[in-house]
Amino acid sequence: MIEILKETEDWIAINKAAGLLVHRTKLAAEEKENFALQLLRDQIGQAVYPVHRLDRPTSGVLLFTKKKELLPLFKAEFSERRVEKTYLALVRGVPSSKEGCFDRALTNERSGKLQEARTDYKLVDSVEIPFNTTGRYPTSRYSLLSIQPFTGRTHQIRRHLAQARHYIIGDKKHGDNKQNKFFEKQFDLQNLLLHAFELRFQDPITQENMGIHAEIPVHFRTILKELGFPNQEV
Template sequence: MIVDDILSRLLYRDALVLVIDKPAGLPVHPGPKGGETLTRHLDALRFGLPRRPEAAHRLDRDTSGCLALGRHAKALARLNALFAQGRAEKTYWALVEGGPAEETGEIDLPLMRRSDDPRSWWMKTDPAGDPSLTRWRVMGRDPASGRTWLALNPVTGRTHQLRVHCAAMGWPILGDPIYGTAPRHGGPGLHLHARTLGLPLYPKKPTITVEAPAPGHMREGLAACGLAPL
């Protein structure tokens, strides 16, 4: 990833917040193994301010789409409060293997870590876990492959919530090597995209609503499910 690329991925900008289209495969923050991260490129998004913006919420490394950045400390605090209070409106697109028989529904399954290791991000459903709720809606189906295009709205924001919830229902997200059937290496890539982000950031103004275009690795599958050509 190069600086020119991150500038081209800017979807929204005002005095407090930036929203970018994060590419799949790029972690936001450095991990224990090091490597390329989004954070390394955020200086290109200062736009005259003394400090680079910071991510106000999480997106998994392999998830693409809308990521909100606070442009300074006060802005970041306001954004963090929106996400902590569940006021940010998030819609994800996913291609899943198989799919529900119904057209709409919700998944209400508590989640907890698979192990006591604080470094582990792998999750599981467990009645003793944290309450976790996902609402879903069928956007289209591909009879040839048996796959389904879902719009997912996480009411809570647990780690890997959408991936675990879909897998627990018997329709894992395509390309998921942890909770689905994809190989650990050389798979099709996780077909999960943060499509829309709504931020009620200003009390007397409409909600900021931003959309990120479908990523390249998902377009063929989405088209097979009925997404109109770009």
């Protein structure tokens, strides 16, 4: 059963599990997979329409409208950058600054054109563990980052962090294979450690300011504990 975070007459927010597709794709049709839209529709007994997207391996807050005619209003909140999105990510290494931004343009994967992109981050905490995961140093360092994407490009957070060599742990497409293999062997990790923790927006119908957050999933919290992060509350 999908975890419902908040529900009104007009919209519903859920905590999407890692590995769950938002809506049907050719791959899902071939493999007869479940997807969030279908599961939620069946669970509440009515049609729902996704306002934004989360990558398949990313967990966290996902917003749907219950009325198709309201979809343009909600989508406009995102396209006009009035929505504040906060993610949590476990990454390789420690940034040189406790907060900053990545703003290198990203290539559109369909058109090949460069698009402006900006991802802000803050260092929540960092640890150093006595394992050689790269073959170069006797220890390895990791950081828990709070991340706010200002733009919404495809795989933006994952690509910006990869450019900075702060690869997200568990990222099979843009990450570091050595790190991924280490976490699979040492901690049996099968998931991407990127979580859509909070969504803040103004309800375009009631004009009420909303703040919705999804607790860190068990697999993510378990890794933080195993690595020895002193504070897992964000």
